[in-house]
Amino acid sequence: MSQKILSLLVIFLIFTSCRDEKSEAGVKQVKGDTEALSFYEESFLPKDFEACKTEKCPKIRVNYLKFREDREAAKEMNSYNQERLIKIFNNTEVASEAENVKAAVSEFIQDFQNFKRDFPEAQAEYEVEISQSVLSQTKKLLVLETNFYLFTGGAHGYGATRYANYDITSGELLYKKDLFSDLDAFTEFAEKEFRKKYEIPEGENINSNGFFFEKDSFALPENIAVTKNRVILVYNRYEAASYAEGELKLSFPKNKVSKWLNY
Template identity: 75%
Template sequence: MCRKFLSLLVIFIFLSACRDEKSDTSVNQVKGDMEALSFYDEGLLPKDFEDCKNAKCPKIRVNYLKFREDREAALAMNRYNEKNLIKIFDNAEETTENKSVKAAVEEFIKDYQNFKKDFPNSAIGYEVEISQSVLSQTKDLLVLETDFYIFTGGAHGYGAKRFANFDVASGELLDHEDLFSNLDAFRNYAEKEFRKKYKIPEGENINAKGFFFENDTFALPENIAVTKNRVILVYNRYEAASYAEGELKLSFPKNKVSEWLNY
């Protein structure tokens, strides 16, 4: 009897250990200033929405990161990140009415279903795909990379990449002025490298090869990532060239531009 009890106890401990090990695999950690930031994947598919259970739905594949809100920095990161993700569905600059990513997807589903009611014979199908990952992390800076594609009719959908640079200690979302100690100097360097890559001689109009920078003046892209070893610039479609040109990318070794960086 005693031997049987001990055998059952060993099995219980083994199964408990397996469960703990499995649960830990879904949680990742980013080392911050003094303590670790933990994050996990949040996923949304059509099956997660009531409106998709009895009616046709768009294609939905949404995966993004959420930080465990055990410190103020994580709360701030989640707030900024959620706001940026919602803007994929609603490009309005003002604060959106949607309070969460799930609410934004629900609105996307309703828009699609209303469209199908108005145009039941249309073959057009809506689609949204979002994926997110930690591109880089140091003790001071964390960079999220978001790739997305959204289609709501027309000749083609729109896909883009977005970077978000966060101060690890405060959780603040950093803009270009925060990342660089001398933004003008970095911009001048980036323009020289851009001209070199796309073979635009110095003194020639920056739009001479078909680009369309506003007022014929070189500008930095919206998306800049300051990683552990590099500074990456990405111009999404329509930002500096036509849709057909696709994404334009520049990448510099960090030691080449370190004199103008704050991080």
């Protein structure tokens, strides 16, 4: 009798160990020059939504990161990240008012299904694809990179790269004014590099080669990443040039611009 109990106990311990291992399998850590942050991927496909079980759905491939909220900074980063992800869906006709990412995807599905009911002969298909990765982590800064593509009909969809720089200690989302100690000096440097790369002579209008900076004045892009070794600038489509020009990118060694950086 005791032998049977012992056998059952061994089986139980093996099962529990396997279960715990499985629950931790999706948790990853990003290690930089500071304490590691644990995160996991949250994913959504059409099969995850009830609305897709009875009607046709758009193409959905959503993968984003959530940090394990074992510290206040991680909670802040998750909050900012979710807010930024929801804004991706503001490229549709009606801006999303969703409270979380899954709700935003549900709205996207509903928009598509309403469109198909109103225009059953229309060939247009909707599509959303989102992916995220940790681009860099240092003692002070964590940088997330988000790539997305959204299509709701028309000649083409819209895709973009977005960077988010977070203060490791506070979890605060940092803006250009926070990243640079001398934003004007860095902007002047970046303009010289931009002109050099795109062959715009000094003294000529910055838009002379077909760019369309507002008021004919160079400006930094919305997307800046301050990584461990580099500072990366990305102008997404329509930000400084036509859709056909695609993404415009500048990248500088960090030691070359460190005198203007706070991080």
